[in-house]
Amino acid sequence: MGIQDEMRQVADQAREASRKLSRISTEIKNRALKEMAEQLVNQADYLMGENEKDVAYAKNQGLSPAMIDRLTLKESTIRDMADGINEVAALPDPVGKVTSMWRRPNGLLVGRMRIPLGVIGIIYESRPNVTADAAALCLKSGNAVILRGGSEAIYSNIAIGRLLQKVLRANSLPEAAIQVVDTTEREAVYELLQLEEYIDLIIPRGGEDLIRAVVRQSRIPVIKHYKGVCHIFVDADADLDMAAKICLNAKTQRPGVCNALETLLVHRDAAPRFLPEVARQLLESGVVVRGCEETRALIPEAEEATEDDWYREYLDLILSVRVVGGIDEAMDHIARYGSLHTESIITNDYANAQRFLNEVNSSTVLVNASTRFSDGFQLGLGAEIGISTTKLHAYGPMGLEELTTTKFIIYGNGQVRT
Amino acid sequence: MGIQDEMRQVADQAREASRKLSRISTEIKNRALKEMAEQLVNQADYLMGENEKDVAYAKNQGLSPAMIDRLTLKESTIRDMADGINEVAALPDPVGKVTSMWRRPNGLLVGRMRIPLGVIGIIYESRPNVTADAAALCLKSGNAVILRGGSEAIYSNIAIGRLLQKVLRANSLPEAAIQVVDTTEREAVYELLQLEEYIDLIIPRGGEDLIRAVVRQSRIPVIKHYKGVCHIFVDADADLDMAAKICLNAKTQRPGVCNALETLLVHRDAAPRFLPEVARQLLESGVVVRGCEETRALIPEAEEATEDDWYREYLDLILSVRVVGGIDEAMDHIARYGSLHTESIITNDYANAQRFLNEVNSSTVLVNASTRFSDGFQLGLGAEIGISTTKLHAYGPMGLEELTTTKFIIYGNGQVRT
Numbered sequence: 018m019g020i021q022d023e024m025r026q027v028a029d030q031a032r033e034a035s036r037k038l039s040r041i042s043t044e045i046k047n048r049a050l051k052e053m054a055e056q057l058v059n060q061a062d063y064l065m066g067e068n069e070k071d072v073a074y075a076k077n078q079g080l081s082p083a084m085i086d087r088l089t090l091k092e093s094t095i096r097d098m099a100d101g102i103n104e105v106a107a108l109p110d111p112v113g114k115v116t117s118m119w120r121r122p123n124g125l126l127v128g129r130m131r132i133p134l135g136v137i138g139i140i141y142e143s144r145p146n147v148t149a150d151a152a153a154l155c156l157k158s159g160n161a162v163i164l165r166g167g168s169e170a171i172y173s174n175i176a177i178g179r180l181l182q183k184v185l186r187a188n189s190l191p192e193a194a195i196q197v198v199d200t201t202e203r204e205a206v207y208e209l210l211q212l213e214e215y216i217d218l219i220i221p222r223g224g225e226d227l228i229r230a231v232v233r234q235s236r237i238p239v240i241k242h243y244k245g246v247c248h249i250f251v252d253a254d255a256d257l258d259m260a261a262k263i264c265l266n267a268k269t270q271r272p273g274v275c276n277a278l279e280t281l282l283v284h285r286d287a288a289p290r291f292l293p294e295v296a297r298q299l300l301e302s303g304v305v306v307r308g309c310e311e312t313r314a315l316i317p318e319a320e321e322a323t324e325d326d327w328y329r330e331y332l333d334l335i336l337s338v339r340v341v342g343g344i345d346e347a348m349d350h351i352a353r354y355g356s357l358h359t360e361s362i363i364t365n366d367y368a369n370a371q372r373f374l375n376e377v378n379s380s381t382v383l384v385n386a387s388t389r390f391s392d393g394f395q396l397g398l399g400a401e402i403g404i405s406t407t408k409l410h411a412y413g414p415m416g417l418e419e420l421t422t423t424k425f426i427i428y429g430n431g432q433v434r435t
Numbered sequence: 436m437g438i439q440d441e442m443r444q445v446a447d448q449a450r451e452a453s454r455k456l457s458r459i460s461t462e463i464k465n466r467a468l469k470e471m472a473e474q475l476v477n478q479a480d481y482l483m484g485e486n487e488k489d490v491a492y493a494k495n496q497g498l499s500p501a502m503i504d505r506l507t508l509k510e511s512t513i514r515d516m517a518d519g520i521n522e523v524a525a526l527p528d529p530v531g532k533v534t535s536m537w538r539r540p541n542g543l544l545v546g547r548m549r550i551p552l553g554v555i556g557i558i559y560e561s562r563p564n565v566t567a568d569a570a571a572l573c574l575k576s577g578n579a580v581i582l583r584g585g586s587e588a589i590y591s592n593i594a595i596g597r598l599l600q601k602v603l604r605a606n607s608l609p610e611a612a613i614q615v616v617d618t619t620e621r622e623a624v625y626e627l628l629q630l631e632e633y634i635d636l637i638i639p640r641g642g643e644d645l646i647r648a649v650v651r652q653s654r655i656p657v658i659k660h661y662k663g664v665c666h667i668f669v670d671a672d673a674d675l676d677m678a679a680k681i682c683l684n685a686k687t688q689r690p691g692v693c694n695a696l697e698t699l700l701v702h703r704d705a706a707p708r709f710l711p712e713v714a715r716q717l718l719e720s721g722v723v724v725r726g727c728e729e730t731r732a733l734i735p736e737a738e739e740a741t742e743d744d745w746y747r748e749y750l751d752l753i754l755s756v757r758v759v760g761g762i763d764e765a766m767d768h769i770a771r772y773g774s775l776h777t778e779s780i781i782t783n784d785y786a787n788a789q790r791f792l793n794e795v796n797s798s799t800v801l802v803n804a805s806t807r808f809s810d811g812f813q814l815g816l817g818a819e820i821g822i823s824t825t826k827l828h829a830y831g832p833m834g835l836e837e838l839t840t841t842k843f844i845i846y847g848n849g850q851v852r853t
Contacts, residue, residue, distance in 0.1 A: 036770065040794055113793065119815060125804060127814050132796050134826050217826055238656055238827045259849040266851035352454065374844045375531065376458055378550050386543060386847025395852070396545050396843060397537060408552050408635055408840040409656045410828040422826040425814060426792045429804025431677040433684035434813070 020200065024208040027163060027196055028215035031136045034191035035161035039133050041190065043110040046157055049188045050106035054099035056180045057149065061095045067176035068145065075169050088143050088170055098149040098177075105153040108399040111418045112159045115426070123432050129423040133159030135217040137420065138209055140165050140231055142223035145173035151220075152181055152195045154402050158420035161194045163216065165209065167223075168201035175199050210235040220403050240415070242380075242406035244330040245275030245358035247388040250347040250373070252364035253286040259385065260287075260363040261295045266387045267361070269302045273332045275404065276359050276381075276391040280327060281338045282347045285311070288340045292316055304334045311340035327354040344369050348377055355379060357406040359391035380406055380413035438618065442626035445581060446633035448611035449554045453579035455609050457551050461528040467606045468524035468571055472517035474598045475567065479513045485594035486563065493587050506561050506588055516567040516595075523571040526817045529836045530577045533844070541850050547841040551577030553635040555838065556627055558583050558649050560641035563591035569638075570599055570613045572820050576838035579612045581634065583627065585641075586619035593617050628653040638821050658833070660798075660824035662748040663693030663776035665806040668765040668791070670782035671704040677803065678705075678781040679713045684805045685779070687720045691750045693822065694777050694799075694809040698745060699756045700765045703729070706758045710734055722752045729758035745772040762787050766795055773797060775824040777809035798824055798831035 018026070057064065068090040075085050111131050118128035137160045139151045148164055155162035166174040178197030185192050198205055210219065213236045221231040221241050228241045249267060251260045267278035283291055288311065296306055296316040306312070307326050308319035319338065326337040327350070341347045344362075351360050361383040362373040370384045381391040391414060393401025398416030405411045411419040436444070475482065486508040493503050529549050536546035555578045557569045566582055573580035584592040596615030603610050616623055628637065631654045639649040639659050646659045667685060669678045685696035701709055706729065714724055714734040724730075725744050726737035737756065744755040745768070759765045762780075769778050779801040780791040788802045799809040809832060811819025816834030823829045829837040 039796060121813075121815055125808060130792075132826075238825075256849070262849065263851055270852055370846075374548075374846075378457060378842060381843040381845065383845040384847055386845055386850040387852055389852040390543060390845065390847075390850065391843070395539070396845075397539050407656075408550075410840075412840045413843045422828075422830045424796060425799040425809070425831045427799065427801040427804055427808065427814075428788075428792075429802055429808075431674070431680065432804040432808065433681055434688055434805055434807040 020202050020204045021208050023200070024198075024205055025212065025215075027198065028136065028209065028212045030193035031161040031163050031196060032215045034193035035133065035135045037191050038156075038161055038194050039112070039159045041159065043112075045188060045190070046110065046159075047106045049184055049190055050102050050153055050156065052184045052187070053149075053153070053181050054102040054106070056184055057095055057099045057102070057177070060180055061092055064095055064173070064176050064180070065090055065092075067172040070172040071170050080169065084143060084169070088145070088173070090145060090173060094146060098146050101146070101150050102153045105157050105400060108157065108417060110157065111421045116423060124430065125432055126428040128426050130426045131418070131421040132424050133421055136161045136163065136215055138163045138165065138216050138219045138237070140206060140219065140221045140223075140227070142167045142227060143169045145170045145177060147222060148174045148177045148197065149181070151402060152178075154400055154417060154420065156194060158417050160420055161191075163196050163198065163209065165198040165206055171199070171201050206231070207234050210237060213237050222403060238410070240403065240405045240407060240411055242275065242356070242358060242404050244356050245277070245404075246279045246328065246330050246354060246356040247276055247359040247391075248280050248282055248351050248355060249278055249361045249363060249388065250282040250341075250344070250351075251284060251287055251291055252344065252362060252366055252369055253284040254365050255287060255291075255363040256365060257287065257291050257294070260291060261298060263361070263363060263385070263387050264295055265298055265302065267389055268299065268304055268336050269334065270387075270389055272334050275330070276388050277332070278336065278388050279330055280354070281336055282341050282350055283312075283338065284347075285340050285342055288312075288315060292338070299336060302334070304336050306336055306338055308338040309340055312338045330356070344372060348373070351377060351379070358404070359383070359388045361386060361388050380404070438620055438622050439626050441618070442616075442623055443630060443633075445614055445616065446554065446627065446630045449579040449581055449614060450633045452609035452611035453551065453553045456574075456579055456612050457530070457577045459577065459608065461530075463606060463608070464528065464575055464577075465524045467602055467608055468520050468574065470602045470605070471567075471571070471599050472520040472524070474602055475513055475517045475520070475595070478598055479510055482513055482591065482594050482598070483508055483510075485590040488590040489588050498587065502561060502587070506563070506591070508563060508591060512564060516564050519564070519568050520571045523575050523818060526575065526835060528575065529839045534841060542848065543850055544846040546844045548844045549836070549839040550842050551839055554579045554581065554633055556581045556583065556634050556637045556655070558624060558637065558639045558641075558645070560585045560645060561587045563588045563595060565640060566592045566595045566615065567599070569820065572818055572835060572838065574612060576835050578838055579609075581614050581616065581627065583616040583624055589617070589619050624649070625652050628655060631655050640821060656828070658821065658823045658825060658829055660693065660774070660776060660822050662774050663695070664697050664746065664748050664772060664774040665694055665777040665809075666698045666700055666769050666773060667696055667779045667781060667806065668700040668759075668762070668769075669702060669705055669709055670762065670780060670784055670787055671702040672783050673705060673709075673781040674783060675705065675709050675712070678709060679716055681779070681781060681803070681805050682713055683716055683720065685807055686717065686722055686754050687752065688805075688807055690752050693748070694806050695750070696806050697748055697755065698772070699754055700759050700768055701730075701756065702765075703758050703760055706730075706733060710756070717754060720752070722754050724754055724756055726756040727758055730756045748774070762790060766791070769795060769797070776822070777801070777806045779804060779806050798822070
């Protein structure tokens with residue numbers, strides 16, 4: 018069978034499975050999830066054995082130690098995967114929830130009920146834990162999932178998929194509810210992305226290049242974010258100790274993630290009091306500062322920021338800093354250079370706090386808190402399947418509910434239109 | 436300027452306008468809408484004069500009387516347009532609504548606030564009233580709109596657009612909030628559909644061919660439905676008088692629309708009592724019945740239904756009828772041949788009513804009511820910009836809220852991640 022037919026068969030089976038899945042009770046889904054968590058822990062030796070093949074190949078190919086670290090399955094990472102699945106089991110099931118219901122003048126009772134999207138394709142890179150994680154979220158929300166991980170992790174992903182499918186079978190659930198694409202051929206992704214009649218949503222997870230390639234090729238809706246150029250604006254009358262604490266946290270607590278701070282905007286009136294002190298703390302933490310002219314006048318160690326810097330997602334201990342005339346200039350900068358991801362204002366000015374929340378249309382907007390809270394778990398969604406900076410369907414961190422849609426349900430007693 | 440640059444300029448201006456529009460107060464938007472309604476009525480002579488050019492050209496081209504009728508603006512249709520705009524003005528503004536808000540253990544107050552999508556492109560066919568209608572809904576929901584109607588209505592659409600823009604100017608609103616594409620070149624649509632950096636959503640309104648062409652060409656998300664193959668299932672213990680009344684209404688009240696009944700499924704136990712009587716009423720109303728073998732045994736006048744009939748959206752006084760063994764067979768038929776639009780069960784069996792509502796995943800599912808209620812106005816959304824059978828973002832009739840998305844807003848007091 019050619020790769021095109023093979024992918025069509027995978028997608029067709031997923032579609033069939035999704036029809037059955039949408040009717041499975043929460044109890045059965047939760048039982049299967051808990052057994053999956055158990056299964057992974059019980060079969061840790063098998064998983065680590067398969068994972069070794071990937072790691073050996075990766076070392077052979079000269080992959081960076083950081084990449085090999087992400088790829089490696091240890092007992093502790095397997096336990097973490099299992100814990101993650103158990104957490105998903107404990108979450109409320111979004112399927113079947115009636116989100117609102119109202120009575121029409123003619124007596125019709127009209128409501129909206131959550132249902133699964135159907136079939137979800139996940140295209141991701143090296144971390145094998147995404148396999149278990151995404152499979153659990155899709156199963157809980159009644160969706161069939163097609164998982165296409167990176168070729169570096171192929172043995173690990175296939176092994177995880179096998180264990181999950183074994184549990185599906187044992188619970189009389191359709192095996193095709195969770196499918197790991199078992200070929201490393203590049204064309205497999207392209208072929209999957211053409212199957213709009215079978216697959217309802219594609220979620221790419223990985224670097225900007227991967228995501229752009231998926232968007233370019235896909236005929237299926239894609240929910241994604243390319244990058245997170247997150248801003249903090251320190252207003253004139255901010256609590257400057259709080260501001261420094263938040264900036265340090267947002268930049269340094271985990272600089273390699275999308276909700277880390279990349280550009281700091283400082284009100285001109287606060288800059289002389291704020292910048293030297295925050296710079297001292299940043300420099301102590303190993304952060305390289307790149308600033309506008311006014312910034313550099315206040316921070317001698319700062320390098321010159323070029324126009325290009327304002328667009329950059331460093332994902333590293335680098336911070337660009339700009340002095341602005343006020344909230345309007347700050348919001349203009351964000352609108353021009355931002356990525357619609359996450360922005361925070363640090364202020365004690367009530368009107369400015371409200372303006373920033375209302376007028377900045379990034380997917381997450383905060384007052385007096387770190388950008389690092391832009392995360393499904395931190396916001397209380399209970400899980401995160403990804404972050405969207407596309408406004409359609411979901412905007413910001415996506416939890417289980419974002420893997421569903423609503424249909425209209427209507428109770429009548431003989432109504433006709435006149 | 437070439438057509439590509441021209442469309443890019445239109446889209447760029449729309450994007451600029453949308454940034455301003457998202458902050459305009461409800462009061463100003465409502466005032467502008469009311470003035471637009473007035474303007475259309477006051478300038479009826481001008482509109483009818485421009486419309487005459489379209490009508491003359493259409494007659495010259497030999498368009499059908501039905502199409503010319505849809506195209507023609509009379510005083511009454513202009514008044515209807517104005518009434519429609521006033522109704523939109525009276526609707527609640529979805530923008531800025533906080534749909535939910537919760538407290539996190541660390542004290543963060545997290546909410547979701549509705550914001551406009553941004554720029555919406557509407558691609559439609561001959562009815563000029565869509566121009567006013569769609570412009571009003573987009574303005575009310577804070578979105579900029581690019582309107583591309585059929586070439587048959589170009590003078591009428593441009594004239595309507597001019598009047599609406601005049602009101603925008605008079606209210607210091609950005610003129611590019613409502614733009615009518617003033618070229619009839621076919622490439623204009625293709626070029627618009629490539630501009631994913633500027634346009635957030637495309638809504639095509641018209642026949643299946645138009646919609647399929649838009650989906651094929653677009654790099655921008657499209658919300659659409661291709662067709663409405665709507666079903667009614669008459670269960671064994673349905674109230675048969677109610678069932679007949681509902682079937683007649685769903686098939687004959689307005690057969691040319693997408694929520695009209697196309698296929699009737701009847702429980703085998705009810706068929707001998709139900710089919711001859713409902714057929715008599717249908718035939719009297721001029722409906723042609725096409726049936727399966729069992730149906731034809733009970734309705735001598737029925738023609739033979741072929742496999743192809745079960746997929747057909749007749750949009751006409753034709754009905755396909757099939758006898759089924761029960762609710763499972765009915766739901767299987769709907770899953771196989773249906774279009775995810777609208778299905779209704781007529782039953783007095785409580786368990787079957789609940790099963791049908793829960794298990795049929797079409798965008799609108801009813802019990803004991805006509806399929807004709809699948810409509811934004813009838814369901815109480817206050818308006819309708821279209822109907823979606825794509826599960827992403829919106830599913831079923833779409834009102835003002837479906838022209839918005841939600842962002843996360845977060846009130847903190849110094850929280851950082853640990």
